[in-house]
Amino acid sequence: xxxxxxxxxxxxxxxxxxxxxxxxxxxxxxxxxxxxxxxxxxxxxxxxxxxxxxxxxxxxxxxxxxxxxxxxxxxxxxxxxxxxxxxxxxxxxxxxxxxxxxxxxxxxxxxxxxxxxxxxxxxxxxxxxxxxxxxxxxxxxxxxxxxxxxxxxxxxxxxxxxxxxxxxxxxxxxxxxxxxxxxxxxxxxxxxxxxxxxxxxxxxxxxxxxxxxxxxx
Amino acid sequence: xxxxxxxxxxxxxxxxxxxxxxxxxxxxxxxxxxxxxxxxxxxxxxxxxxxxxxxxxxxxxxxxxxxxxxxxxxxxxxxxxxxxxxxxxxxxxxxxxxxxxxxxxxxxxxxxxxxxxxxxxxxxxxxxxxxxxxxxxxxxxxxxxxxxxxxxxxxxxxxxxxxxxxxxxxxxxxxxxxxxxxxxxxxxxxxxxxxxxxxxxxxxxxxxxxxxxxxxx
DNA sequence: ACGCAGATGTAAGGAAAATGTAAGCCAATG
DNA sequence: CATTGGCTTACATTTTCCTTACATCTGCGT
Numbered sequence: 001x002x003x004x005x006x007x008x009x010x011x012x013x014x015x016x017x018x019x020x021x022x023x024x025x026x027x028x029x030x031x032x033x034x035x036x037x038x039x040x041x042x043x044x045x046x047x048x049x050x051x052x053x054x055x056x057x058x059x060x061x062x063x064x065x066x067x068x069x070x071x072x073x074x075x076x077x078x079x080x081x082x083x084x085x086x087x088x089x090x091x092x093x094x095x096x097x098x099x100x101x102x103x104x105x106x107x108x109x110x111x112x113x114x115x116x117x118x119x120x121x122x123x124x125x126x127x128x129x130x131x132x133x134x135x136x137x138x139x140x141x142x143x144x145x146x147x148x149x150x151x152x153x154x155x156x157x158x159x160x161x162x163x164x165x166x167x168x169x170x171x172x173x174x175x176x177x178x179x180x181x182x183x184x185x186x187x188x189x190x191x192x193x194x195x196x197x198x199x200x201x202x203x204x205x206x207x208x209x210x211x212x213x214x215x216x217x
Numbered sequence: 218x219x220x221x222x223x224x225x226x227x228x229x230x231x232x233x234x235x236x237x238x239x240x241x242x243x244x245x246x247x248x249x250x251x252x253x254x255x256x257x258x259x260x261x262x263x264x265x266x267x268x269x270x271x272x273x274x275x276x277x278x279x280x281x282x283x284x285x286x287x288x289x290x291x292x293x294x295x296x297x298x299x300x301x302x303x304x305x306x307x308x309x310x311x312x313x314x315x316x317x318x319x320x321x322x323x324x325x326x327x328x329x330x331x332x333x334x335x336x337x338x339x340x341x342x343x344x345x346x347x348x349x350x351x352x353x354x355x356x357x358x359x360x361x362x363x364x365x366x367x368x369x370x371x372x373x374x375x376x377x378x379x380x381x382x383x384x385x386x387x388x389x390x391x392x393x394x395x396x397x398x399x400x401x402x403x404x405x406x407x408x409x410x411x412x413x414x415x416x417x418x419x420x421x422x423x424x425x426x427x428x429x430x431x432x433x434x
Numbered sequence: 435a436c437g438c439a440g441a442t443g444t445a446a447g448g449a450a451a452a453t454g455t456a457a458g459c460c461a462a463t464g
Numbered sequence: 465c466a467t468t469g470g471c472t473t474a475c476a477t478t479t480t481c482c483t484t485a486c487a488t489c490t491g492c493g494t
Contacts, residue, residue, distance in 0.1 A: 116313050123310035128375060129425065132312040141452055142424040181454060183470065188453095206462070206469070358441055398443060400481065405442095423451070423480070 005038070008094060014101070022051050029055065029062065030157065036104055041068035041079070049082050056083040059156045059213060063104045067092075117152040120214045122193070122201055124152050133197060143168075144189045151202070151212035160209040186210060222255070229315055239268050246277065253321055256301070258285035266299050273300040280321040284309075319373060334369045336418055337431045339410070341369050350414060360385075361406045368419070368429035377426040403427065 002018050009016045017032060019025035029037065037055075041048035052064055066079045069090040079087050086100050117124040124131045129145055131138045140148065150168050151159060165171045165178045186202070194200045203211050219235050226233045234249060236242035246254065254272075258265035269281055281300065286307040303317050334341045341348045346362055348355045357365065367385050368376060382388045382395045403419070411417045421427050 116316070118310060118313065121310060123313045125313070125316055128316070132310065137312070143453070178454095180456080180470095184454075184472085187471065204470075360442070395443095397445080397481095401443075401483085404482065421481075 002040075009098075009101075022048075025051060026054075029060065034062065036063040036065060036101060038101075039064055039066050039084070041066060049079065052079075052082050052084060065100060065104060117149070117155075119152060119155050119201055119212055120199065121197075122152075124149060131193075133193065138192055140189075140192060143185060144192065147185055147189055148193065148212075151210065155212045158205045158208045158211045163209070219257075225311055226315075226318075231318070239265075242268065243271075246272065246279065251279065253280040253282065253318060255318075256281055256283050258283060269299050269301060282317060282321060323373075334366070334372070336369060336372050336429055337416060338414075339369075339418055341366060348410075350410065355409055357406075357409060360402060361409065364402055364406055365410065365429075368427065372429045375422045375425045375428045380426070 002020065006016050006018050017028055017034070019028050025037075025039075028034070039048055039052060048066070048068070052066075055062060055064070063086075064084045065086045065088060066084045067088055067090070068079075085104055088097060088100060115125060115127045117126065122131065122133045126149065131140060131145065131148060146168050147164070150164065154163075161179060161182050164182050169178060169181070171178050190202050194202050199215055201212055201214065203213065203215075205211055219237065223233050223235050234245055234251070236245050242254075242256075245251070256265055256269060265283070265285070269283070272279060272281070280302045282303045282305060283301045284305055284307070302321055305314060305317060332342065332344045334343065339348065339350045343366060348357060348362065348365060363385050364381070367381065371380075378396060378399050381399050386395060386398070388395050403421075407419050411419050416432055418429055418431065419427065420430065420432070
């Protein structure tokens with residue numbers, strides 16, 4: 001089933017990756033950052049809806065089309081309420097599937113040209129290069145803004161020092177003491193973004209890097 | 218919610234009137250002829266989109282910013298297709314709201330070329346090429362006036378040195394020492410526009426450029 | 435055409451802000 | 465309790481902006 005779908009969709013011009021378990025799926029979602037996820041609810045071990053719940057909890061921006069044989073109204077409602085964007089019950093026609101995929105991707109692309117990025121009460125205006133929290137303007141320097149924006153664009157994902165060195169500092173190699181530069185700049189950014197507020201958005205992931213997100217339960 | 222918005226927006230310097238029903242809203246739109254309508258889709262009786270449809274049907278020239286908790290992609294697309302100019306889902310940051318309002322009003326105001334531009338107590342007459350502050354005429358040279366006018370046309374927005382070089386000095390490239398020319402001219406303009414007064418309208422945004430605006434909190 | 439005055443452009447130096455560097459400390463981990 | 469990674473502080477360097485003085489240009493009256 002999975003193999004047939006992949007070859008069919010690839011023939012139709014989509015770029016497809018398949019996962020055969022919930023764990024592999026999670027890994028791919030995090031690394032590839034796909035535009036859309038076809039989620040089969042009848043997974044081997046884990047409940048498909050749990051997968052969806054976790055994805056939504058992490059705040060990943062991802063269209064999800066649920067694919068299942070449980071085609072009752074209850075399942076439909078529960079799936080959509082959990083955060084799915086569309087629902088398709090088996091058996092389905094391949095044409096209908098591609099039509100729905102196209103519809104979802106079209107909407108996805110329409111909502112893209114957003115000038116703003118928002119994480120909790122933090123709002124970033126990429127056009128005027130200003131940021132504010134709690135309706136209060138933040139006074140950031142050029143590099144501080146670049147750093148915050150990069151973290152915001154990767155919100156919910158841990159960004160490594162390597163990524164920061166490459167994408168924010170544009171350093172090809174990392175044998176320079178760029179490591180400490182990042183730490184210092186991060187501290188300066190925190191002083192302005194997090195220190196004056198109750199909820200801390202800028203968290204450290206020891207051994208990996210940093211992440212910008214709303215604190216979880 | 219409505220009351221909080223009104224007081225917040227009035228504090229931010231907008232002239233605001235609130236309606237608590239679709240009918241009252243129609244009445245106000247017809248009598249006050251506002252520049253912009255903040256439309257909450259979750260109205261008591263009538264569907265907010267119907268209101269929008271009717272306004273568009275009557276051909277009233279009015280920016281409409283939809284405000285709603287239905288923040289799904291479908292609603293977004295439908296709202297924009299019905300004729301809204303912008304869309305903001307709850308919960309939203311107040312800063313983002315004002316930024317979007319400003320963007321819409323700017324587009325609106327840009328479309329009708331006016332003879333006068335005012336920023337605070339500064340008033341510029343584009344026709345006679347004169348400017349005054351606090352009812353006192355400013356004695357500006359040709360280039361000083363061009364510079365001030367350009368900043369005024371982009372008030373509230375940061376203008377870069379690149380923009381100034383291109384649009385005020387009409388220099389195609391910027392490898393000339395135009396950079397310093399801008400600085401010097403800016404200093405001369407400041408001496409006349411800002412130095413004799415208490416509130417400074419001409420601010421520099423380090424690393425980006427300059428901005429003409431009333432000082433904020 | 436000439437010279438004057440105001441306007442504009444150029445260059446150099448200095449001040450302040452931003453950014454980078456280094457060293458020591460602290461906290462987590464095994 | 466040692467090791468590693470991260471944080472903090474103080475200081476050095478770089479960048480950006482402002483200022484000043486002077487050079488050149490332009491328009492205008494004679």
